[in-house]
Amino acid sequence: MKQLVLLILFSIGCAFFIPLLPVEITSERQIIYIHGGEPVLADHVSRSDQFVFYEIDGKSGMFMRSDVSSVGLIQIQKKVPLLTLMDRHKKRLLASLGLDANMIHRMDTRLFLSIPILLLSWGLLTLTTQTVRRVKTGTLKPRRTDPSKPADGHSSAFTEENGESSDLRNIAMFFLDLYKLQNGLNKDAPARFAMTADSANKKTKVFELGVKGDRDWLTRRMSVGPLGEETGSKSKCFYVIYDTHMVIKIPPVPVTDIVKYVGDIRREVQIVTSLAPIACIVPMVSVVLNKVKKLPYESSLNQEQLEKRFIRLVEEEPEYQEYLKIGDQFAFFMELSNSFFLGHVIDDLHQARGNIGEELRDAPEAAWDQEAFTARYGLEALSVFEELQTLYQLCENAAKSAIFDSGQGESIHTFQIKKWFLASIAGEDFTQKEKDVPQALLAQIKEAFTRVFKSNQKNINDLVHLLKSQLEAKGFMRSRQQIENIASNMLQLLCQLNDKRIALRDLKPDNLFIDANPENYPVCLNNEANFSIGVIDVETAATLTPSKDGTISQPLLGGTPLYATPLHLYKNQTIVSFFGDLPHGLHLQDWFATIAIIFKAITGKNLFPRAARSFPGILKILKSSRSKSDPDETTVKAMSQKYWVAATTDFKTQLSSFSKALRQLTLAIPDAMAAVITEELRREEACLEAAIRKHVNLSPLFKSDKNRLFLLNASIDTLHKQMARWSNTSQLPEQHRQMAPQMVVFLKNLDRLKKGLLEKQHALSAFDDPVHRISAYSLLEAMFQVAFRYMYKARWKTLPKVNTVSAQQAAVKDDQSMVTAILNDN
Secondary structure (H helix, E strand, C coil): CHHHHHHHHHHHHHHHHHHHCEEEEEEEEEEEEECCCCCEEECEEEECCCEEEEEECCEEEEEEHHHEEEEEEEEEEEEEEHHHHHHHHHHHHHHHCCCCHHHHHHCCHHHHHHHHHHHHHHHHHHHHHHHHHHHHCCCCCCCCCCCCCCCCCCCCCCCCCCCCCHHHHHHHHHHHHHHHHHCCCCCCCCEEEEECHHHCCCCCEEEEEEEECCCCEEEEEEEEEECCHHHCCCCEEEEEEECEEEEEEECCCCCCCHHHHHHHHHHHHHHHHHHCCCCEECCCCHHHHCCCCCCCCHHHCCHHHHHHHHHHHHHHCHHHHHHHEECCEECEEEECCCCEEHHHHHHHHHHCCCCHHHHHHHCHHHHCCHHHHHHHHCHHHHHHHHHHHHHHHHHHHHHHHHHHHHCCCCCCCHHHHHHHHHHHHCCCCHHHCCCCCCHHHHHHHHHHHHHHHHHCHHHHHHHHHHHHHHHHHHHHHHHHHHHHHHHHHHHHHHHHHHHCCEECCCCCHHHEEEECCHHHCCHHHHCHHHCEEEEECCCCCEECCCCCCCCCCCCCCCCCHHHCCHHHHCCHHHHHHHHCCHHHHHHHHHHHHHHHHHHHHHHCCCCCHHHHHCHHHHHHHHHCCCCCCCCCHHHHHHHHHHHHHHHHHHHHHHHHHCHHHHHHCEEECCHHHHHHHHHHHHHHHHHHHHHHHHHHHCCCCCCCHHHHHHHHHCCHHHHHHHHHHHHCHHHCCHHHHCCHHHHHHHHHHHHHHHHHHHHHHHHHHHHHCCCCEEEHHHHHHHHHHHHHHHHCCHHHCCCCCCCCCCHHHHCCCCCCCCCCCCCCCC
């Protein structure tokens, strides 16, 4: 009896105290990552074209889609009292049994807990009593434990870091060891590193390094991220900031021999010597070793002398070789000092174009004044203005309803509602800027605006698209001169490379840098004479001058898909066999990449996305051939067709989409390119003249030679008058009305062809001037045709087309890309 009383008291005590214990629970939440801001945890997330909507504890909110880098899932761990979890499960269980909610609420959860505790305690007491009796009587023998097993029962295995690249981890560990050395600590000194939470979702990761000193932990940070698009180069490259800015290159085939490692560095140094005075950044052992070893009279040595001394050091004293290894292989280190990646410069020029909030605040009256709105955005934006008014009326009604219910009607005015409305369109949180309005009311208004936007997504998307277009146009005009100078200097670099008889074969924005006085950046971009474009890494470079035996050394194969062609995959002999002039073919690899880089500089977009995605299929064709190193013409033709179908589609589509910007920019053509570009423009001029004659003569709309001659000689103004006449069907004779739609389409296509012809003629006239400046549109067309004509041979016939039409059908088919047609008559 005494034991039972004690058990009851024990059970009651446990039932009161155990629920107070904290327990750690894991729940899955959606997380919204904001550019330059703190991540936001949400219960539910949905997207529209322009906004990301979210709910937190039943409250709604939204962000501009352009401000959101990504949305993901995350597991959240938090501590809550055990009683909270027990209450939750009790309610679910009793509700499923059909009990009333009030009755469930009155039932104390701890009462339910005390009963199983009592039963468990009674069972344990009974089992313990019986066990003791059996041991005493010898019927139970203690079991021997295996001394080889851990005494605590925990597995000795450990879980590796999840989701973190082994390359990034190895680089972080390399600099952790370097940090120990710089602080005079042994390599086995306690150390740690961790990625910072705010960089986990970014391309560039930030690591916190820590080493245990004599007394305290010493800490510092470093950053590391992959370099280049789609990791297309032969080696993996990473951009690192640790004391200085540097690029680390890890070869795909591990280099473990110091002789080969030093030989590769010396080879690149030789190419750099040949490229002078083009600025180059190449691997050097001194980038790392000068952080761990001070040489005698170091201050009196120039960079070349210092590098030679450090190379001699690693050759003579093998222990220093370990400081050049990441993991078990040698890595190549390039110091950037104060240089600026061309890729980063281009990104900055296109990202520094303001935001929607700035555009709205720049002309606040335009949102409410139709005349001001159409004057700023054009008459074609009238429908967007009307949608904006509808949207505002809905938001104003919702806001006034919330204000009336709160009793704040007299203190809040219409101009405030308009200000909050415009802030919401810009994706800004107006609730944090109002001090005299209750936060609860502002939260209600914000939630009401979000509901209106969510139910009127077309209206809001049209408006945001218009505002972004305006920002793009304004930003483009601000940075136009800088973009023109970058593009013009890219042409200068291309000519310099050809003059030096070197083909880099992996030109891309992240392999190039702005060579200028860092103190003058970015002002130096306003004058092309104040900067040039330098080269980072020459791993895939080829010398175009034959050696004594008349051959050109075989360069490394491969490139970056967004800037490469199938020729990057062929050995020298294959290029000679099927394409001809080898030095010209290697140079055209840089020529083609320059087209894509100039387009990227002007638009901020990639020129050949489809073509880049075609490379896996191209490689599959190559691997299925009888010889991957020596493919036959059938294989080369199939690879070329697959690539150029995608590339020509990209070229037509992108030039059409960005024709306005490309035609606005004019670029200075170097004298070294003038002859090639002039020849190509004349060829295109002749092709367009032939296309115009073909378009008119093959049209089934005309029976009279007189009418055809009239159209062949018609000016652009005359064609526009004819288009207006045939568009007004009510004024046409009865017998002409049926053919009017076809006639309008025919005239539009003829107009495009004649405008294209005038554009070529205007570009040709520019070469009569001392400085040859032509539109970027005309230049890219001419450069593309030069590369295409060499890389896709006429004997392979025309490229396959998805939708083919007869010549007579083409004469009356509305074709938006007639002028950018790929001419294959080489």
